[in-house]
Amino acid sequence: MSYIVDRRLNSKNKSAVNRQRFLKRYKKHIQKAVSDAVTKRSITDVISGENVSIPREDVSEPTFHHGPGGKRTVIHPGNKEFAKGDKIPRPEGGGGGAGEGEASDSGEGMDEFVFEITQEEFLEFLFDELELPNLVKRKLAGIESFKYVRAGYVNEGSPNKINILRSMRTASARRIATGAGAKNKLKQLEAEREALIAIEIETRDNQRILALDEEIEKLKRRIKKIPFLDTYDLRYNLHIKHPQPTAQAVMFCIMDVSGSMNQAMKDMGKRFFILLYLFLKRNYKKIDVVFIRHHTSAKEVDEEEFFYSRETGGTIVSSALKMMKEIMNDRYPPEEWNIYCAQASDGDNWNDDSPTCGKLLSEDILPFVQYFSYIEINPRRHQALWHEYEHVQAENPDTFAMQQISDVSDIYPVFRELFQRKPA
Amino acid sequence: MKKEYLSTTSEWTFELLESYDSAIAEVAARFKLDTYPNQIEVISAEQMMDAYSSVGMPVGYHHWSFGKQFLSVYENYQRGQMGLAYEIVINSNPCIAYLMEENTMPMQALVIAHACYGHNSFFKGNYLFKTWTDANLIIDYLVFAKSYIQQCEERHGIDEVETLLDSCHALMNYGVDRYKRPYPISAEEERNRQKSREEYLQSQVNELWKTIPKNTEQQDAQHQRFPEEPQENLLYFIEKNAPLLEPWQREIVRIVRKIAQYFYPQKQTQVMNEGWATFWHYTLLNTLYDEGKITEGFMLEILTSHTGVIYQPPFDSPYYSGINPYALGFNMMQDIRRICENPTEEDKKWFPDYAGSDWLETLHFAMQNFKDESFILQFLSPKLIRDFKLFSVFDDDTKAEIEITHIHDDEGYKRIRELFASQYNLSMNEPNIQVFNVDINGDRSLTLHHIQHDRRPLAEEAQEVMKHLHRLWKFDVHLKSFRGDDLFKSYSSSQEKDKTSEETEDKKPAAKAS
Numbered sequence: 001m002s003y004i005v006d007r008r009l010n011s012k013n014k015s016a017v018n019r020q021r022f023l024k025r026y027k028k029h030i031q032k033a034v035s036d037a038v039t040k041r042s043i044t045d046v047i048s049g050e051n052v053s054i055p056r057e058d059v060s061e062p063t064f065h066h067g068p069g070g071k072r073t074v075i076h077p078g079n080k081e082f083a084k085g086d087k088i089p090r091p092e093g094g095g096g097g098a099g100e101g102e103a104s105d106s107g108e109g110m111d112e113f114v115f116e117i118t119q120e121e122f123l124e125f126l127f128d129e130l131e132l133p134n135l136v137k138r139k140l141a142g143i144e145s146f147k148y149v150r151a152g153y154v155n156e157g158s159p160n161k162i163n164i165l166r167s168m169r170t171a172s173a174r175r176i177a178t179g180a181g182a183k184n185k186l187k188q189l190e191a192e193r194e195a196l197i198a199i200e201i202e203t204r205d206n207q208r209i210l211a212l213d214e215e216i217e218k219l220k221r222r223i224k225k226i227p228f229l230d231t232y233d234l235r236y237n238l239h240i241k242h243p244q245p246t247a248q249a250v251m252f253c254i255m256d257v258s259g260s261m262n263q264a265m266k267d268m269g270k271r272f273f274i275l276l277y278l279f280l281k282r283n284y285k286k287i288d289v290v291f292i293r294h295h296t297s298a299k300e301v302d303e304e305e306f307f308y309s310r311e312t313g314g315t316i317v318s319s320a321l322k323m324m325k326e327i328m329n330d331r332y333p334p335e336e337w338n339i340y341c342a343q344a345s346d347g348d349n350w351n352d353d354s355p356t357c358g359k360l361l362s363e364d365i366l367p368f369v370q371y372f373s374y375i376e377i378n379p380r381r382h383q384a385l386w387h388e389y390e391h392v393q394a395e396n397p398d399t400f401a402m403q404q405i406s407d408v409s410d411i412y413p414v415f416r417e418l419f420q421r422k423p424a
Numbered sequence: 425m426k427k428e429y430l431s432t433t434s435e436w437t438f439e440l441l442e443s444y445d446s447a448i449a450e451v452a453a454r455f456k457l458d459t460y461p462n463q464i465e466v467i468s469a470e471q472m473m474d475a476y477s478s479v480g481m482p483v484g485y486h487h488w489s490f491g492k493q494f495l496s497v498y499e500n501y502q503r504g505q506m507g508l509a510y511e512i513v514i515n516s517n518p519c520i521a522y523l524m525e526e527n528t529m530p531m532q533a534l535v536i537a538h539a540c541y542g543h544n545s546f547f548k549g550n551y552l553f554k555t556w557t558d559a560n561l562i563i564d565y566l567v568f569a570k571s572y573i574q575q576c577e578e579r580h581g582i583d584e585v586e587t588l589l590d591s592c593h594a595l596m597n598y599g600v601d602r603y604k605r606p607y608p609i610s611a612e613e614e615r616n617r618q619k620s621r622e623e624y625l626q627s628q629v630n631e632l633w634k635t636i637p638k639n640t641e642q643q644d645a646q647h648q649r650f651p652e653e654p655q656e657n658l659l660y661f662i663e664k665n666a667p668l669l670e671p672w673q674r675e676i677v678r679i680v681r682k683i684a685q686y687f688y689p690q691k692q693t694q695v696m697n698e699g700w701a702t703f704w705h706y707t708l709l710n711t712l713y714d715e716g717k718i719t720e721g722f723m724l725e726i727l728t729s730h731t732g733v734i735y736q737p738p739f740d741s742p743y744y745s746g747i748n749p750y751a752l753g754f755n756m757m758q759d760i761r762r763i764c765e766n767p768t769e770e771d772k773k774w775f776p777d778y779a780g781s782d783w784l785e786t787l788h789f790a791m792q793n794f795k796d797e798s799f800i801l802q803f804l805s806p807k808l809i810r811d812f813k814l815f816s817v818f819d820d821d822t823k824a825e826i827e828i829t830h831i832h833d834d835e836g837y838k839r840i841r842e843l844f845a846s847q848y849n850l851s852m853n854e855p856n857i858q859v860f861n862v863d864i865n866g867d868r869s870l871t872l873h874h875i876q877h878d879r880r881p882l883a884e885e886a887q888e889v890m891k892h893l894h895r896l897w898k899f900d901v902h903l904k905s906f907r908g909d910d911l912f913k914s915y916s917s918s919q920e921k922d923k924t925s926e927e928t929e930d931k932k933p934a935a936k937a938s
Contacts, residue, residue, distance in 0.1 A: 002445045002462035002540065003518070004438060007471065008525055014474035015494040021586070022491030059492055062594055062888035064855050069821045070880030075844045077747060078738020079815040079831055087825040115495035116502070 023121065027128075029054045030117065034125045038275070038412045049119050053112035127279050130419040132340075132370065148239040157236025166235035174233060179226050186219045249284040249338040249370075251277060252327075254320045256345035258295040259312035265377045268405055269344035270307050272375055275415050276342050284338065290327055294320035300327065315348045317385060318356040325364045334368035341369055347376045347383030354388040361389075366396050373418050379406035430717050434528035434725070441466075441523075444533045445540070451711050452541040455784060457704065459544040460559060461518040464536065472524050473497050475512050481683070482514050483566040485573040487589050513539035515547040515690070517559035530725040533718070537708045542701025549792045550696070552689035562686060569679045576672050588673055591892035592659065592680035599659030599681035600688045602851050654858035654873065658893075659684070661859045667868055668898040677896070692795045692850055699753015700791055706730060706754070736812065752812075756799070759808050760787055770806060801845035806837045816843050821879075855882055857903070869900035876907045882915075890917045 023030060033052040082088075117125070153166055193212045196205060253273045255266065280287050291306035292298050295313045298320040324341065332339060349357070366372060376386055382404070393400045403414040430447060431440050445464065452459070467475070477494035478484035514520040521539040523532050547553050577585045592599075655661050659681040663674050690697065705726075713723045736751035737743040763771045764783035772779045778786045790803060815831040816839070830836035830843070846852055860873040870893070874882060882905055893901040894917035903915040 002442075002449065002464055004441050004445070004464045005466070006438070007465045007467045010467075010471065012468060012470040012474065014471070015477050015491065017486045018477070018488065018491030019494055020491070021486060021488035021582075022495060025488045025586075060885070061489055061590070062885040062892070063597055064595075064857055064874075064886055064889055065883050066853075066855055066880045067883035070876070071818070071820045071878040072880065073816050073818045073829065073843050075747070075814050075816050075840060075847055076739035077736055077812045077814055078740065078744075079813040080738070080740075082815055082828040082831060084828060084831050084833070084836065086828040088828070090819070090824070090826050113492070113496065115499050 023117070026052075026054055026059070027125070029058065030125050031128065034122060035412045037122075038126065038271075039409045048122070049116055050122050051114055051116050053114040056113050059113045123278060123282065126275075127282060127419075129421050130279065130416060131421045132280070132283050132419065146241040149242045151238045151240040153235045154238045155232070155235065157238070161236045161239075163235045163237050167229070167233050170235060171229045171233035174230065175226055175228070179223050182219050182223050186216060186223070189216050189219070248286040248288075248336070249280055249340060250288040250290060250332045251280055252290045252292060252324050252339070252341040253306065254292045254294070254324065254341065254343040254345075255306065256295070256315055256317070256320075256348070257293045257309075257311045258315040258348065260315070260346050260348045261377075265346060266307060268377050268408055268411060269375070271408070271411050272344060272405070272415065273342055275411070276340070276373075279419065280340060288332070288337075290324075292320050292323050292327075294323075298323040314350060315345075316353050317345065317349045318353050318360055321357055321360045321365060325360065328365075328368065339369040341365070341372045343372070343374045344377055345374075345385065346378045347385045349383065349385045351384055354384045357385065358388045358392050361392050361400070362395060366392070366399050369399060372400050374400070374402040375414065376402070376404045377406075378404060428716065429719050431529055431722075432719055434530060434722075436527070436529040436532050438466075440529060441532060441536070444529075445536055447712060447717055448533065448537050448541060448708055451708050452537075452545075452704070454711075455704075455707070456788065457541050457545040458548055459519065459541060460516075460548055462540040462544060463518040463520045464523060464540060465520060466523045466525055468525050469501075472512070472522060473501060475522055481566055482516070482520060482563065483570050485570045485589075485679075486577075487593075488586065489590075489593065511535045511539045513543045514562075515543075515553060515557060515559055515686075516562050519544040519547060519559070528725065530718075530722045531729065533709065533722075534705050534726050534729060537705035538701045541708060542704040543697060545704075546693075546697050546700045546791060549788070550689070550693060550795075551793055552692060552795055556689050557686050565682065569683070572679065573676060576676065580672070585676070587895065588676055589680065591895045592677055594889050594892040595658050595662075595896075596680060596684045597854055598857060599657060599684040601657050601660075601685070649860075650862045650864050651859060654860055656856075656858050657681075658857070658859060658872075662896045665862070666897050669896065689795075692797070692848075695747075695749040695753040695756075695796045695848065696791065696794065696799050697753070698749045699755075699757045702730070702734060702750050702754040703757035703787075738813070755808055755811065756803055757787065759805055760790060760803055763805060768807075774805060775803075796848035797845050800848060801841060804841045804844065806832075809837055809840055814840050814844065816840055852877065855880075860904075867900060869902060870897045872901070872903045874903060874905040876905060876912060879907055881905065881912065886915055890915050893917060 030052050034050060037050045153163055189212055193209060193216070196209050196212070199205075255261075255269050255273075257266070261269075277287070277289065289303075291301050291303060293301055293306055293311075294315070294317065295311045296316045296319065300323065301309075320343075328334065328339065361372070374389055376382065386402070386404075389400075389402050393402055401418050403418060405411055405414055430443055441464065445462070473494060475482070476497050477490050484490060512522045519540065521535065521544075523535055527535070547559060553559075573585060573589075651661070651665075659677055662669070663677040663681065666674075666677075669677070709718070709723070709726055712718050713720075734748070734751045734754045736748045760778075761783045763775055763779050764781050764786050767775075767779035790799060794802060809832045813832055816829045816836075818827045818829045820826075830839045832840070855874055856877060857872055857874045859870065861871045863869045863871070872893075886903065890901055890903060893903075897917075901917040904911055905913045905915070
């Protein structure tokens with residue numbers, strides 16, 4: 001009467017669609033949770049999943065049911081000391097206690113609805129509706145690399161591309177087609193000869209047999225002449241060039257480490273860099289990151305040193321830009337690489353250096369990069385560099401963006417602003 | 425007695441499942457448990473969570489609310505706040521029961537006895553299930569519903585369908601026929617379902633020329649009111665009469681209504697159903713133990729779990745959340761057996777009809793012919809009232825204090841039993857709301873009446889539900905809540921805020937429906 005079925009190998013994500021629908025419906029709530037999370041979390045785990053909580057009333061599904069008030073009688077178990085007619089003060093939380101199933105559904109004062117989103121979803125929401133600027137431009141400019149992809153078979157080609165299977169198949173077909181007539185004839189003649197030989201030796205038509213022998217021999221030669229493989233049997237694999245959007249990017253992180261940048265400021269810079277890195281990571285298969293830090297002179301360093309070692313002294317920003325230009329020329333030719341740069345600084349600079357920076361940017365850097373974003377980590381008023389950069393931005397509105405960050409909570413909004421999808 | 429254990433370790437295998445199943449089936453047959461064939465499906469914990477969140481439907485259409493359900497189940501499970509219930513069983517033929525692969529052999533046996541023989545025989549035997557649901561067709565219908573809704577999503581967009589389903593879900597409790605005596609089911613249902621498929625085909629044809637709104641009300645113009653009699657099945661009324669719904673929308677309203685109706689018997693028999701299933705897993709497995717088929721360790725594990733399931737925390741316990749239907753149901757079933765086998769003087773006085781009768785017959789009779797409300801009214805014994813120490817609390821919002829009206833003493837038994845039974849009367853627990861009138865010659869507005877019982881008002885959410893009603897009806901909807909003959913409060917779909925104690929004739933087209 002019973003059938004036992006093993007269903008364990010059936011798909012287990014039956015609820016995935018419903019889950020997605022739920023996430024979609026509460027996108028706003030989740031986005032808020034995500035943006036809060038970015039601010040609050042420690043720098044090292046920006047990319048794990050996240051708990052999202054939504055007020056119960058927002059996710060409730062309304063129905064008609066009784067509200068508080070009126071008269072009701074409820075039965076409870078576990079009487080200890082009550083006697084009939086006892087009057088007791090109404091307990092907190094109203095009504096006849098938690099006893100009534102219905103009342104506890106109504107949801108007043110209940111917790112938030114809490115659930116977890118995965119890392120993947122977290123990033124999805126984090127970078128939702130953001131895009132990397134100028135991606136399209138680069139493709140249109142025709143600066144693309146190519147990849148060879150298979151595109152069927154052709155009759156001509158170089159020997160190293162012979163497709164053996166295909167060639168043998170056509171050869172076999174050709175042999176059948178050209179040899180079939182002769183083979184049939186041969187069979188027929190052989191049968192006739194058999195028949196003649198079977199007759200008593202005296203009455204045999206020897207002449208006819210000789211003629212047959214000759215003809216059979218001729219046919220056999222003809223069949224043998226059919227080549228096993230002919231030149232027009234050969235088939236070659238065809239590969240064609242397929243344009244490949246440039247899938248590699250390099251990200252320059254430039255940070256001021258002079259005495260005026262304290263650890264908190266550097267932390268903010270780091271968060272920004274991490275966001276940018278995660279975002280690029282979603283768009284490019286391969287990303288190189290170049291860390292350049294500078295005070296009066298610039299130095300290419302590794303990540304550890306970039307974020308944690310500290311220097312003192314003045315600031316010459318142009319040194320970092322010069323270095324970036326050199327590295328670009330040496331290792332990352334703009335025709336092969338998408339170049340992004342994020343610069344973080346408190347805006348301090350030697351006064352006569354700022355114009356140099358502006359010039360470097362406009363002439364040697366901006367024409368070659370996809371996007372250059374500058375953030376000034378500085379709660380106070382703008383410094384010299386900012387004013388210089390304002391000119392740069394006015395001239396290059398597409399590739400250059402700048403924002404000011406004064407507090408950790410600014411980072412994510414500023415980031416969103418910098419990469420907001422722009423109406424086409 | 426010679427002991428031949430079916431197994432001695434807690435590991436399960438498919439062969440063992442089979443041998444336990446047939447051993448249990450054999451005992452069940454001795455107790456005259458009549459069941460649908462069983463389809464036992466072994467699934468993983470994740471799949472169990474999926475099954476959980478589709479509210480017991482093995483095939484469910486897509487909706488965000490099931491996603492919400494899933495997320496909350498998942499969260500609770502992850503945090504260890506909740507063990508997954510070890511069984512989900514579906515009222516279908518064959519009866520589908522799920523076993524979780526993580527469980528031990530004793531637990532699997534417990535679930536098989538509980539679900540595949542307990543619940544299963546209840547589904548097959550109880551009059552509500554017999555008359556209201558058709559186990560043969562439900563899976564088919566759910567498959568149809570799922571694919572139909574999916575097609576609607578493709579044709580009309582996910583959002584459109586989703587909002588429609590939101591509105592239907594809000595009224596789901598008002599999509600069932602409560603009082604109307606059920607019609608003979610199988611053949612009739614079959615035809616209905618057939619018709620629904622035809623309607624579906626028709627609706628596709630209608631797509632071509634559906635520009636003229638359906639005007640079903642015209643011919644009823646001579647009547648004073650439409651409908652002539654108040655109607656309690658709101659979804660049915662909307663499906664048949666809403667002026668501007670398109671055919672596919674009517675079909676979706678119908679689907680939600682049908683599913684609500686399918687689950688209605690389960691809501692009315694929770695105590696009995698769980699009590700019956702718990703009683704039988706207890707009895708069947710104990711019989712197996714007595715016959716030397718299962719070991720003591722095995723039995724101990726089962727009893728541990730069993731005891732946990734039937735625990736009833738007292739009202740002042742932090743774990744208290746109302747009456748545990750497993751505890752109440754199981755104890756009542758056990759009690760009926762006791763009254764039949766060893767009646768006391770008290771039992772003979774209270775239950776002259778069945779004290780001392782054949783327990784198995786009486787129990788089957790009870791299972792077949794009652795629902796929670798009538799079952800408690802009929803069978804709750806003074807002994808159980810004492811055991812549970814039941815007491816009734818009267819809460820009147822006009823008085824400062826609440827009053828203990830009855831306790832488990834001679835005076836109290838009868839009243840407690842009555843009050844307790846009425847607590848399981850679904851129509852008492854849900855506000856009484858009915859379709860009263862449609863202004864067919866005027867602005868087509870729909871008027872509903874709510875009759876308050878014991879002065880209990882509607883919850884605030886009613887205003888939200890009005891928006892959903894408006895979305896379905898597409899013209900103004902008014903809800904008047906009456907206390908006795910006096911209008912207590914009226915809600916209207918076209919108002920931002922509900923106004924108290926005055927009727928408003930707001931003719932503005934309702935702009936807000938979201």
